[in-house]
Structure formats: C-alpha cells, structure tokens
Amino acid sequence: MIRTLISHSFKQQFRSPVWAKNLVANVFLGFAGVVLSIYVLVLGIFLSEILDSLAPDKEPIQLLNGLIIYYFAVEFFMRFFLQNVPVLAIEPYLHLPMPKRKIVHFMLRKSQVSVFNLISILLFTPFAFREVLTTHGATATLGWLVMIFGLAFTIHFLTILFKKKLNEQPNLVLIIAGLFSVVGGLDYYGFLSLSTISSDLFGSIIEQPAFALIPVVLWFVSYRANYSFLVNNTYPEEISTKKKKSKISGDFAxxxxxxxxxxxxxxxxxxxxxxxxxxxxxxxxxxxxxxxxxxxxxxxxxxxxxxxxxxxxxxxxxxxxxxxxxxxxxxxxxxxxxxxxxxxxxxxxxxxxxxxxxxxxxxxxxxxxxxxxxxxxxxxxxxxxxxxxxxxxxxxxxxxxxxxxxxxxxxxxxxxxxxxxxxxxxxxxxxxxxxxxxxxxxxxxxxxxxxxxxxxxxxxxxxxxxxxxxxxxxxxxxxxxxxxxxxxxxx
Incomplete structure (x- = not known):
C-alpha cells in the first residue's frame, strides 16, 4: 500500500496541468537547494574555526552548546513561516478498504524528508566528527548527534501540530509570541541566561550520552501527538463540512x-x-x-x-x-x-x-x-x-x-x-x-x-x-x- 501511495504522489506532481508551467521555477529552486546545501555543508566543516575566531578563550564545543537553544528557537520561527504541512489528497482514500492509520503514518513519515532537517544534519555532523570525536570520543559524538537529530525532528513535528491547531485556536500565535518575548526579555536583561542553560544541558549529554535518549523520546511523543490529531480529525463528513464552513471566518459585524x-x-x-x-x-x-x-x-x-x-x-x-x-x-x-x-x-x-x-x-x-x-x-x-x-x-x-x-x-x-x-x-x-x-x-x-x-x-x-x-x-x-x-x- 505504501508503494501505491508513493506512486500516486509522483503521478499527482507530474500529471498536474501546471507542472510544465512551473518546470523552470522547479529547476531553479532545485539548483538553489543544491547550492544552499553545499554552503551549509562548508559552513559545518569550518564551524570550529568560525567559533574559535568569535571567542578564542572558549572551546568551540562549549560555545556551540550555549548557542544551540538559540539556533532551534530561530529554526522554529523559520519552520512556522516556510515549512509545509504534510499534504495528501486523503479524501479519495477514506472510503476505500485502506487502514486510515497507514495513510496517516505515510503522510507523517514522508514529511520528515524536509530541507530544515537536512540543514541540521549537514551543519552539525561535520562539526561533531571534527571537534567532538577528537576531544570526547565516539560514544559522546554519537550521543551528541542523536541529541541534535532528535531535537530537529521534534521541532519538525511540533511545528506541524502547531500549524494544525492554529486553524482551531488562532490565539496560539499570540501565546507563543508572548512566551518567546518574555523569555527573550528575561535573557536580554540578565534575569535568565539561556546560553548558560543551553551549555549545561547539551554539555551533560557529552558527559552522559544516555541523556541523548530524551530528545528521541520527545521526537516519538511529538510524532504520536500529530498521529492522534490526524486520526481523530480525518473523516469524510468533517472534510466536507470544513469546505463549507470555516471556523475562523469571523463576522466583523x-x-x-x-x-x-x-x-x-x-x-x-x-x-x-x-x-x-x-x-x-x-x-x-x-x-x-x-x-x-x-x-x-x-x-x-x-x-x-x-x-x-x-x-x-x-x-x-x-x-x-x-x-x-x-x-x-x-x-x-x-x-x-x-x-x-x-x-x-x-x-x-x-x-x-x-x-x-x-x-x-x-x-x-x-x-x-x-x-x-x-x-x-x-x-x-x-x-x-x-x-x-x-x-x-x-x-x-x-x-x-x-x-x-x-x-x-x-x-x-x-x-x-x-x-x-x-x-x-x-x-x-x-x-x-x-x-x-x-x-x-x-x-x-x-x-x-x-x-x-x-x-x-x-x-x-x-x-x-x-x-x-x-x-x-x-x-x-x-x-x-x-x-x-x-x-x-x-x-
């Protein structure tokens, strides 16, 4: 069945009436994506030297651990505006003898092939082998990379869930923006040091690689949260109703x-x-x-x-x-x-x-x-x-x-x-x-x-x-x- 869904996804793209019209744009975006990937990979290879030039008195791994929390905060905002919610023309399949759970699993697993996840892999993997491996050993390197990938995929699924929930609860944007503003303000005025917290948290994973399982558990939990939401909100009658009536239309009387x-x-x-x-x-x-x-x-x-x-x-x-x-x-x-x-x-x-x-x-x-x-x-x-x-x-x-x-x-x-x-x-x-x-x-x-x-x-x-x-x-x-x-x- 998975092979059939993959086949249908490709056919949907190539048989689209606008495929030929957008061919040049798609080729250009593909080329830009390859160039961007090369730039990110080069940045990851020379990340140690860049960090050393920024703070010569600190170890690059210690400095990077203090910046990781800011990286993923910025990535969350970028994903919110740029990352696509996994889409599959699911309505034609719902009346067929196909388990809905398999369709939902296919949607979510396919969504993990994302440019943002690729950026995290290309950026941090060379640094891990150049810096962490030479100073802390293979086990610490494996744990540190598992932590990075676990957080990247956790944020991936949290962003999807957040954008899904946004249709029902538009005030979530204000809540999240307020939360980030408060935390950012506390950090800016010195009441809270996010860099110190980040350095201690991710530094402890190098000392105890078993802690890297925590982001993996968060990855699994965020995946299951998306799965439960989609399974419970994907019915033919709900889809047809949503097409007729929007929950956030507003009257503005x-x-x-x-x-x-x-x-x-x-x-x-x-x-x-x-x-x-x-x-x-x-x-x-x-x-x-x-x-x-x-x-x-x-x-x-x-x-x-x-x-x-x-x-x-x-x-x-x-x-x-x-x-x-x-x-x-x-x-x-x-x-x-x-x-x-x-x-x-x-x-x-x-x-x-x-x-x-x-x-x-x-x-x-x-x-x-x-x-x-x-x-x-x-x-x-x-x-x-x-x-x-x-x-x-x-x-x-x-x-x-x-x-x-x-x-x-x-x-x-x-x-x-x-x-x-x-x-x-x-x-x-x-x-x-x-x-x-x-x-x-x-x-x-x-x-x-x-x-x-x-x-x-x-x-x-x-x-x-x-x-x-x-x-x-x-x-x-x-x-x-x-x-x-x-x-x-x-x-």
Whole structure:
C-alpha cells in the first residue's frame, strides 16, 4: 500500500496541468537547494574555526552548546513561516478498504524528508566528527548527534501540530509570541541566561550520552501527538463540512455601521483570515513589529540614528507594504465579479486604503513602546507613520496596478512566488528611497529634526488630500480594468 501511495504522489506532481508551467521555477529552486546545501555543508566543516575566531578563550564545543537553544528557537520561527504541512489528497482514500492509520503514518513519515532537517544534519555532523570525536570520543559524538537529530525532528513535528491547531485556536500565535518575548526579555536583561542553560544541558549529554535518549523520546511523543490529531480529525463528513464552513471566518459585524466601505473592509478581512498566503502576510507583519529590537538597543546604531527612519517606515507600514503590493492579485480568481458587482470603484479602493490606514495606526500605537529607548524614536516613528499614510501607501496602491499577476489563494504560502512581477521591485524605490531624498539634505546640514518635520508635514498634507489620491488611482484603474481582467484570464 505504501508503494501505491508513493506512486500516486509522483503521478499527482507530474500529471498536474501546471507542472510544465512551473518546470523552470522547479529547476531553479532545485539548483538553489543544491547550492544552499553545499554552503551549509562548508559552513559545518569550518564551524570550529568560525567559533574559535568569535571567542578564542572558549572551546568551540562549549560555545556551540550555549548557542544551540538559540539556533532551534530561530529554526522554529523559520519552520512556522516556510515549512509545509504534510499534504495528501486523503479524501479519495477514506472510503476505500485502506487502514486510515497507514495513510496517516505515510503522510507523517514522508514529511520528515524536509530541507530544515537536512540543514541540521549537514551543519552539525561535520562539526561533531571534527571537534567532538577528537576531544570526547565516539560514544559522546554519537550521543551528541542523536541529541541534535532528535531535537530537529521534534521541532519538525511540533511545528506541524502547531500549524494544525492554529486553524482551531488562532490565539496560539499570540501565546507563543508572548512566551518567546518574555523569555527573550528575561535573557536580554540578565534575569535568565539561556546560553548558560543551553551549555549545561547539551554539555551533560557529552558527559552522559544516555541523556541523548530524551530528545528521541520527545521526537516519538511529538510524532504520536500529530498521529492522534490526524486520526481523530480525518473523516469524510468533517472534510466536507470544513469546505463549507470555516471556523475562523469571523463576522466583523461592527464594521457594518460604516456602510458599504465597512462591509467591503469586512470582506477583505475574511479573505485574509481564510487563506494561507494573505494570512501569512498578516502574521509576518505582527512579528516584524519587533524589528526595532535589532537596532534600538544597540549603541553603535545610536551614533547613526539615520537608520531609525528606515526602521520606522518598515514598522509602521509593514502590512500595506506586504499585502498592498498584490492589491488586485488577491482577487484575481474572481476579478470579473469585482468589475460587475454593485460597488463603485472609488469605494473599492477607499475600503482598501482605510484598511491600510487602520493597520498602520495600530502598528504606530504599538511602536510607542519603543519610547523606552528614547523619546527621539517616537518622533521618528511619528514622521514615518504620517509619511506612510499620506504618501507611501498611495505609491504602493498605484504601482500595484501595473500589470498585476494572478494569485491562486488555495495554494501554500511558503515558497509561493505567484503574483511577483516588475511592480514588486518598483515599489521599493519610492517607499524606501523617497523619504531619504527628502531627509538626507537636512541630515547633512546637521538639522535632521527639520527633515523629519518636513516628512511628517508632507505625509499630513497627503493624508488631507487622500480624496485626490484615491480619485487618481480610481481613474487609472477604470482606464485599464479590461486589460487587467484579460491578463488574469490569460494566466
């Protein structure tokens, strides 16, 4: 039966109508994967020298043991956004005389062939043979590698379970983000030393290799947790029900009080929440609010605070920068309906603008917490926020109308490049460089505060003239709407 499922998986790929269309992209991704694997392997071979140059007074193995916990924390976040949930067209098999448990086992075991698991193997195996084997012996080396692989596969299955549970409990993202923020804060301010804990835990495995069985047990437990969840939630009636009704659809009834525009904003929010790729853009925007922690606490950036303007533009505009660049592409699957429904085109773009305005305002309010690092940061973020809502957002909306590409909302979010075209590269020019064109002369003259003030004033003027901006965007759309629709149909 396993051989049959493997055969069906290959046939599903090669007989797909989009296989030939995506052949070049698949070849390119395969080549990029091979190059990445070589780079990781080389990094693993020379990892001892790299660690020795970073901290000559410490043994490389001791330093690496202190960093492993950070490595797997970063890997968890990368897996959350990039790792695919194991997928098999399971519904056609459920009514056949095939044990469901075997189908689920096949799905989970196949998922272990993952690029993230391969990265851990290529990165740490050469280091183990070069460093651990020569200083602690073969038994310690085997135990240390078993520990690494056990943790990698444990995180693999925990990520899958977390993403599965996320559909039923969306608040899990806030819980996990809060947990990591609290632990990271305790570590940053010295109340808790994660590096010391990591060094002691993984160092003890070298001393007592039998402790390496603990990650293996965690691997087995996380596997069984996924298995139990899938077995208990995979029935034909449940699958058909989930297709008809989404548990996280949301009504957003409070938006109806704002009339037709409020109703359209509610529809936009439902589109975001119900589909993986736009929902991923929203989640990434939430996580990127922490982007300032990379720059604000560091003393070297205090002497080059011109970079804070870039951070402020990014933090207060991260959602419309990610989501707005595909302004029309999100609805490309039913774009003909967009053109024929009883909604004025001006209201269509106005609803999108006010959605972007609301998200930028929320981001700015949350960014006020960065005032802890200095009142100047609040002033910079305010100028960036005003410039975003009065200038940048309209540039993004206008450039997004330039030859938009079709996006299939039913496809995965990770490694999905549908919709990416020339417009996405053009957007970066005005959004990231225009503020500096205005700000740089004042900064050179030593009066950067006046440059920030001018940015804020220009943004405020643009906001007050938003009706003119929206009229301009609407007229351009009306002029090219049939060409855009024909382009979506042709793709």
């Amino acid at each position: 409070f938006l109806k009080r704002f009339g037709r525009i409020g109703e359209m904003i509610a529809l936009e929010l439902k589109l975001i929440i119900r589909h993986k790729r736009p929902r991923s853009a929203l989640m990434i925007s939430g996580f990127l609010l922490l982007y300032g922690l990379i720059f604000y606490p560091e003393e070297q950036y205090q002497q080059m605070n011109w970079i804070f303007l870039f951070v402020g533009i990014f933090i207060t505009g991260t959602f419309f920068l990610q989501y707005g660049q595909f302004l029309l592409s999100w609805e490309s699957g039913y774009f003909d309906f967009v053109l024929t429904r009883k909604v004025k085109f001006r209201q269509y773009f106005e609803s999108k603008y006010y959605l972007f305005l609301a998200t930028s305002t929320i981001s700015f309010v949350l960014s006020l917490a960065y005032g802890y690092f200095g009142a100047q940061i609040i002033f910079i973020n305010l100028a960036a926020y005003l410039f975003n809502i009065g200038v940048n957002v309209f540039f993004v909306m206008r450039i997004a109308l330039f030859n938009p590409k079709k996006i299939d909302l039913s496809k995965r979010a990770a490694f999905n490049y549908e919709g990416v075209g020339a417009a996405q590269f053009l957007i970066a020019l005005p959004v990231m460089f225009l503020p500096y064109v205005i700000y740089a002369p004042f900064l050179i003259l030593g009066i950067g505060e006046y440059g920030l003030l001018l940015l804020g004033v220009l943004g405020l003027i643009g906001f007050l003239l938003r009706d003119k901006w929206l009229d301009f965007i609407t007229k351009n759309f009306i002029k090219n709407r049939h060409k855009i629709a024909a382009g979506f149909r042709a793709q």
